[in-house]
Amino acid sequence: MPTPRDVLTPDALSMLQTVVSTGSFAGAARALNLVPSALSYRVRQIEDALDVLLFDRSARQARLTEAGTELLREAGRMLNEIDAVANRVKRVATGWEPMLTVAIDSVIPREPILDLACAFYAIDPPTRLKLRDETLLGTIEALTTGEADLAIGSVLDAASLAFTATGIRSRPIGELRFVYAVAPQHPLARLEGVLTDEVLRQHRAVAAADSSRSGPTMTVNLVGGQDVLTVGSMAAKLAAQLHGLGGGFLPEPMARPYIEAGHLVERSTARVLPIATMHCAWRVPSAGKPGRALEWWLAQFDHEGTRKALLGWHRGR
DSSP states (O other): OOOHHHHOOHHHHHHHHHHHHHSSHHHHHHHHTOOHHHHHHHHHHHHHHHTSOOEETTSSSOEEOHHHHHHHHHHHHHHHHHHHHHHHHHHHTTTOOSEEEEEEETTSOHHHHHHHHHHHHHTOOSOEEEEEEEOTHHHHHHHHTTSOSEEEEESSOTGGGTTTOSSEEEEEEEEEEEEEEEOTTSGGGTOOSOBOHHHHHTSOEEEEOOOOSSSOOOOOSOOTTOOEEEESSHHHHHHHHHTTSOBEEEEHHHHHHHHHTTSSEEEOBSSOOOEEEEEEEEEOOTTSSOOHHHHHHHHHTTSHHHHHHHTSOOTTO
């Protein structure tokens, strides 16, 4: 006996749609250039494979049963999916990647990334987009291990990776300044003067964990012997510091609205104020030329407004 996979072919689903649209087996047979008995036999094969009745044969017209209604509803969706896949395959053959994965460091605000995603979808690409959150070395590791095609907010550039990874290109996005901040209720908010390492050592720090999984990890601006609360992202670090759980350096554009609102207090430290150069980095395909989706994303970094947005948290959001 035929199985559902044997009988639920695109041709069979189209045939059932024709029966419904013409209103009778005879009308469908004429439209499909079949003899009525051949059409009836094909419909019966589908019903036997599914062990259901698709049409109520007690009426003169081809009236769907509840099971038939459900199958026809799904048939339309399945046929549309087949057409969509065929169109996507054709467009992929013109140089579009089937999938583009973008690793985004947690110091990069998500609003401009989502704005870029909206603009990307507006050109109706066949490429599926995957955005993944990373932190510190995990951002570039996603690229070097082949888990991502583009990294945004990497603290390392291609030259730094020359001895450990090949086929990586990069360009600077710009500099990101960090400020040390604590909640108003935190003891460090009330101390006078510059905060030395000895003072910081007596209080808990909040750190965003490096998302690197297989390679080395990085810690930034922690004092030896200091208690540390480790969280999963820069957004979680901000939330922990707002709750008074510890102090630490935050991207200045990210912290500034909270400092101005009085939810954080900026403090000076004896440490050199960190300024990090952020990069975008990408993998060069074996063919030597990026796909059209990656080319589109790289072109966005030519715009100064895009680079500034990626390094500045939008106030009021």
